[in-house]
Amino acid sequence: MIDTLDDLDVEGTTVGVRVDINSPIADDGSLADDARLRAHVDTLSELLERGGRVAVLAHQGRPGGDDFGTLSPHADRLSDLLGRPVDYVDATFSQAARDAVRSLEDGDCVVLENTRFYSEEYMEFDPDRAARTQLVANLAPVLDAYVNDAFAAAHRSQPSLVGFPTVMPGYAGRVMESELDVLGSIEETPEPRIYVLGGAKVPDSIDVAWSVLEKDLADHILTAGVVANVFLIADGVDLGDASSDFIYEQGYWDEIDRASDLLDAYGDRIALPRDVAVDRDDSRHELGVNALPPQEGEAAMDIGSSTLAYYERLLEDAGTVILNGPAGVFEDDRFELGTRRLYGAATDVPTSIVGGGDTASALRRLGVEGFSHVSTGGGAALQMLTADQLPAVSALERTVDAA
């Protein structure tokens, strides 16, 4: 049982609110999509209107990634969306951050700097240990309560997600509450159940594949995106140097062995692409897997038309489809076809659940709509749909009682 904002006496309370506003970032550093910020408006508005003093905690990107950066543009955008001033401080738990939090008055909001600018935040801890990290130990004394609205990051056991509710009363925000409500009953969704695993977070997808196949939750897994490329290599297909180098550079080379083990154990339930699309002479060019490897420098950027026809046939019989991650590099018009058609076919399945920040942004861009539920979370939604407990949710369940 988790307490929600209904259980929090907000007025005059200084609340640390963990949100997930991790967003695509344009080349000039601005936000390329604000959907995740919009999702949290209800929670933040409610807290501010009820007289709360709100300190927003969030991450942006992963250390070393192109989208790793400051939350300053997020604060500006939140101010527009909330229709009130939102301060930003370029510190997360230092004296400057604590002073900014202490000086909040009822109805004020400040965004603290990217929690991942600080190295312990990118490590996974059990909640008790997380409570002793620098972030929690330094910031908790200036907060009265903690609200976790970051469903999309709830599968990470990082300090800002599991540490605070160990030392102060923790509550679910409105996004967290509604996601847990919708996604908490996977066993009740109609069968057969198909999982579509695409996108670029290969280790997360392989974890999910193991889990849903072992628990007999999935009748089929359709692979797409970089996940499919890893499975194709595991199946002995020569995808060429460009795709292999990309997988190696992402640090996913070991995932090929894990994919191979999965194919050995459950190959009859895992569908692999029959063709892929590459960039040849600046155009989309499709190649059957028998015609691979592609020419030098060509990478598999999307699933091809034969694969789409095959996947569409499988989806025709599905009762539930759960999708995460684009089928290809949808940002490039030549490689959006797989995502457009695969997700389009999924809207005809009686229960269709979509997860993922990039996925949701791809679907908006492509104008594909009509799903039963579009989750703010990618990996988190998938983990929830494996019927596994999310660490940040467990931490809220075990939170300390309000005084």
Ligand SMILES: Nc1ncnc2c1ncn2[C@@H]1O[C@H](COP(=O)(O)OP(=O)(O)OP(=O)(O)O)[C@@H](O)[C@H]1O
């Ligand atoms: N074949 C491919 N080669 C390279 N990149 C790909 C390919 N297919 C998809 N991608 C990239 O995958 C990225 C999205 O993957 P990701 O796993 O982050 O999805 P997501 O929906 O954001 O999920 P999450 O919310 O878990 O992060 C896109 O930027 C897209 O260009």
Ligand SMILES: O=C(O)[C@H](O)COP(=O)(O)O
């Ligand atoms: O985009 C996401 O899935 C969440 O913000 C979590 O980000 P992470 O995968 O970098 O932990």
